Amino acid sequence: MTAGGEPGGVEALYPFLYPAQGGLDALLADAERSTAEKFTEIAALRASLSARLKPALTRCAQAVAKSFASGGRLLAFGNGGSATDAQAFTTLLAAPPPPDRPLPAFCPAQDTASLTALANDVGFEVVFSRQVAALGRRGDVAVGLSTSGGSANLLRGLEEAARLGMVTVGFAGYDGGPMAGSGAVDHLFVVPSASVHRIQEAQTTLYHRLGELTLAALRDAR
Incomplete structure (x- = not known):
């Protein structure tokens, strides 16, 4: 406890382990x-974000759809929870519900042997850039997910993708x-929040919307 009687340290992080004076009812409230x-x-x-980024998401989806229509592939990567988001995004594209067709989308973080x-x-710092160099081709798509925007290995992966013309x-x-x-980075989507939780929650909405728009663009092209 702090000098003023307020919870501090681990008490503030785990209040359920250190019940307040009001007891269980106060804790639940x-x-x-x-x-x-x-x-x-x-x-x-x-x-x-949905309102502000709608035009940018539409432009990005058109570019991604154009890549797929031309035989391109998509590589998505990130660290930690962002790796899970990258996997979720590629799964959205690789295993869409009918009538959409499966798309060649991959998550390098899933390749534990190479990683x-x-x-x-x-x-x-090279776990993504080396995989992009091995798997990426001009016209393919590289998607990097990060809460901070500062992961060195992620930036290297995107830089290698840009060098290849992806x-x-x-x-x-x-x-x-x-x-x-x-x-x-050709298409950048920033979630203006200082909370990692809010950032990842909003990014989930954004990449799902990007996936939906991409699939819709491919349907329209057919």
Whole structure:
């Protein structure tokens, strides 16, 4: 506890382990209030981003659809939770519901043999750039997801993709970080939040919308 009687340290992080003076009822009321606030916050953030980024998402989807229509492939990558998001995005494209056709979308982070070999033998900063160099071709698409926009291995992967002439797409949070200042990203989507949770929740909405728009563009082209 702090000098003023307020919870601090681990007590603030795990309040359910250190019940407040009000007991269980107060703890549950606080959890309910906090949950409602988070729902309101993410709903407002998602709504504002959907409106503001709609034109950019449409342009990006057209570029991605053009790549697929020309025989291109998509590689999506990220670290930690962003790796899970990259996998979810590629699955959305590789296994869409009928009548959409499966698309060649891959997540390099799923290749644990290549990932761990590169990390162990060369360095973790090249785990994506080396895979992009091996698998990517001019006209393909590279998608990098990050909450900070500053992951060195992610930036290297996008830079390698740009060098190859791939379409590059980036998702970042905060103010975009180094990704926003990189000349290697053709289509950048920044979630202006300082909360990692809100950033990843909003990015989920954005890449699902990008996937839907891409599939719709391919249907229209057929």
